[in-house]
Structure formats: C-alpha cells, structure tokens
Amino acid sequence: FLLLRLFLGLRTFLGGLQKFEAQGHYSRANYAANMGRMADYITTNSFLKLWMTRDFAFSLGYLMIVLGGMLLLGIKSRLALILSGLLYVGLAFGLMVVQEDDGIAWLGVYIGLFAAALVLVRHDRFALWRDRIS
Secondary structure, eight states, rough: OOOHHHHHHHHHHHHHHHTETTTTTHHHHHHHHHHHHHHHHHTTTTTOOOOHHHHHHHHHHHHHHHHHHHHTBBBBHHHHHHHHHHHHHHHHHHHHTOOHHHHHHHHHHHHHHHHHHHHHHGGOOOOOOOOSOO
16 A cells, blocks of 8 residues: 555656746746646637636646555545545546547546555554554
C-alpha cells in the first residue's frame, strides 16, 4: 500500500504543480493563464458552460497539491484517496465531453489505482494521521 500511496500522491501533487508552469517557470500568473485556456477549450468544444469549467479549472491545481500532499504524508489517507479519485473522475468527465479518448484512458487507469488503494488502505502503516475507520 505504501508504494501505491506514494505513487498516487506524487502523481497528484506533481500534476497540480505542473499547472503552475509555463516555459520552465512557476507562478500564479502562469496558473491563471493555463487554467483559463483549459476552461475555454472545454467550454468551446462541449455543452458545458464557462462558469462551470472555470470554477473547476481554477480550483484544480490547488486541490491536487493539497490532496497529493495528504497522500504523500499519510494524512487521512482514506479521505484523500476518495477525494482524489472523485477529482480524477471530474477530470475524466471533462475529457469525455470533448472526446479526448487517450486522456480518458489514462485517467481511467489512475481511477482504477485509486480504487485499488482504497481496498488496501487498511494496511496504511506509515501514516502521519490515520483514518479512524480501518
């Protein structure tokens, strides 16, 4: 479980951090530009409204960093896995509405890994703050 938790934590944390990057530099301005482009692309190519895609996009990077950090440190792992899995389902939905099949497939693999981790979470031995229910 530790290996799976670390992998999913790193993938989620670095995925969130990547959203702040443009041309090798990280900033909130880059984040705003990147997430604005993502929201506009989804809105332009689907039935989703801009307010929906913008709200999701602008919270995405921050959520990924927090949830990835929780997984890496073992802070409420079950909760972090559930919320991260739901976040990835939301990402997959966004790709489904614009018919990005390759991205959907990759996200499906991650969602399967989150589901497997939820089955194994009772073996979370190296956690800073364990869930009450094991």
